[in-house]
Amino acid sequence: MAIDKEKAKDLLESIDEIFDLFAKGLNEETKNFLKKAVMGPAIEEIRKLVEDARPPVLLVMGRSGHGKSSIINALAGKHVATVNDVKPETPETIPYLVTFEESFSTWQIIDTRGIFETTKPTDSSKEDAVSVLKNSILKYSPDVIMHVVSTPSTRNLSNDFDVYNEIMAEVKKEHSVSIPTILVLNKADTIGNPREWPPEENAKKAGLLLDVINYMTKDVLNVERTPLNNNFHYRGFTFNDSNYVGIIPVCSLEDDLWNIESLSDLIGNNLSEEAKFDFFQALKRKEQLRKVSSSLIKRFTGIASGIGSTPIPIADIAILTPLQLLLITIIGGLSGREISKETAHEYLAAAGVNVGAAIGIREGARQLSKLIPVGGLVISGSIAGAATYSIGKSAEAYFFYNKKVKVKDIKKEIKKEMKDKDLDTEKNEVGKEDKEVKWKLFKFNKKDNKEAKKNKDDNKL
Numbered sequence: 001m002a003i004d005k006e007k008a009k010d011l012l013e014s015i016d017e018i019f020d021l022f023a024k025g026l027n028e029e030t031k032n033f034l035k036k037a038v039m040g041p042a043i044e045e046i047r048k049l050v051e052d053a054r055p056p057v058l059l060v061m062g063r064s065g066h067g068k069s070s071i072i073n074a075l076a077g078k079h080v081a082t083v084n085d086v087k088p089e090t091p092e093t094i095p096y097l098v099t100f101e102e103s104f105s106t107w108q109i110i111d112t113r114g115i116f117e118t119t120k121p122t123d124s125s126k127e128d129a130v131s132v133l134k135n136s137i138l139k140y141s142p143d144v145i146m147h148v149v150s151t152p153s154t155r156n157l158s159n160d161f162d163v164y165n166e167i168m169a170e171v172k173k174e175h176s177v178s179i180p181t182i183l184v185l186n187k188a189d190t191i192g193n194p195r196e197w198p199p200e201e202n203a204k205k206a207g208l209l210l211d212v213i214n215y216m217t218k219d220v221l222n223v224e225r226t227p228l229n230n231n232f233h234y235r236g237f238t239f240n241d242s243n244y245v246g247i248i249p250v251c252s253l254e255d256d257l258w259n260i261e262s263l264s265d266l267i268g269n270n271l272s273e274e275a276k277f278d279f280f281q282a283l284k285r286k287e288q289l290r291k292v293s294s295s296l297i298k299r300f301t302g303i304a305s306g307i308g309s310t311p312i313p314i315a316d317i318a319i320l321t322p323l324q325l326l327l328i329t330i331i332g333g334l335s336g337r338e339i340s341k342e343t344a345h346e347y348l349a350a351a352g353v354n355v356g357a358a359i360g361i362r363e364g365a366r367q368l369s370k371l372i373p374v375g376g377l378v379i380s381g382s383i384a385g386a387a388t389y390s391i392g393k394s395a396e397a398y399f400f401y402n403k404k405v406k407v408k409d410i411k412k413e414i415k416k417e418m419k420d421k422d423l424d425t426e427k428n429e430v431g432k433e434d435k436e437v438k439w440k441l442f443k444f445n446k447k448d449n450k451e452a453k454k455n456k457d458d459n460k461l
């Protein structure tokens, strides 16, 4: 299971109803403000995630037999493309859809065949091949292009790279788009002695792979490169100053897959938000989907903080419940649960809220508001933000890692982690952003505590 877009639409409708229920006691002005400034953007976030989601369009090019079909199968984790098909007589483009029914996701693959078969500089049909590829790129506007090259033959193919750069220059000139292209060195196993495999266990093979990569990045593409993994340079590099965004050696033989995850990560990282979701959801890539969840939590935290600028102070944080319920359910969906009230209830039960089996989503919402008892205080933006962040993170820990984390403990965690130097070693962007959010919340919390204390002292006087 995963996010079923139809069910997500239903959820958005019921969230709207729940909001009306919770906002019943509020005056019109505040209610409208909240709807516009808080619920509206939250629902919009989910709508964007779900409704704007579209299949990623992946174009594969490269010579026949170098393994285009095998790579598609390896990425999809199933047989979707015919391996070993006959050499095409003329360059042609075959588009097809790959559906992942159980994860409600689809990819579009554009298989260009025979393009580079006819690109000898003297060949009169070079023009044809070039225009077929150019037109396919313009027609399908792929999100990512994979240029598949058999590793042992890289040194004979410099003409292919020239032709490709020529095409991309024209595409760029006419349509001012540049499409990230990944150079996939397939059949990495076949360079040198095929029995010396994998490179992790065969230093000689690792060295040969690195030679090819060095040749490609330094002599052919001449790019500034960053290793994907500091310990294993032979697993590939990324670059950002050419049509090519990276080079990744792989083995796409069904029984001997190697480094395919590096490839799918690099594809995913080069997809727009709308295309990323279907890509990772199809692959059920937990860590990648957790990143989607984390950035959603951050955005919801920001949205919830907006409550701080209501025209009329709001004393009950329960008004944020519909927003948090939406967040919880979508996080559950990202982790592979169904988009349903049962998913929200599963989390509530784990968080220690007693949810009877028969109660509806509204009751679930009421129960959720009990998790953060701050009744009586005027809700500041920072409290609203911190509460939403805490609930989101607690739901994430539960759904993704099966960890029961009490919401109130998360706030403590935030403070504790601030002192934890390990956070500095987090290299990825999300890690950095996480840290920033934590900093902000930490400061907010401190300020809140001071203010709360001051209010208390004032009351005493």
Ligand SMILES: Nc1nc2c(ncn2[C@@H]2O[C@H](COP(=O)(O)OP(=O)(O)O)[C@@H](O)[C@H]2O)c(=O)[nH]1
Pocket: 062, 063, 064, 065, 066, 067, 068, 069, 070, 071, 082, 083, 084, 085, 186, 187, 188, 189, 190, 250, 251, 252, 253
């Ligand atoms: N040793 C090895 N063989 C591969 C690899 N990938 C594909 N092949 C084989 O290469 C042949 C052509 O593959 P195919 O995917 O049909 O290439 P396409 O014509 O580019 O689509 C098939 O016999 C595959 O089994 C690989 O990584 N290693």
Ligand SMILES: [Mg+2]
Pocket: 068, 069, 070, 082, 083, 084, 085
């Ligand atoms: Mg093929």
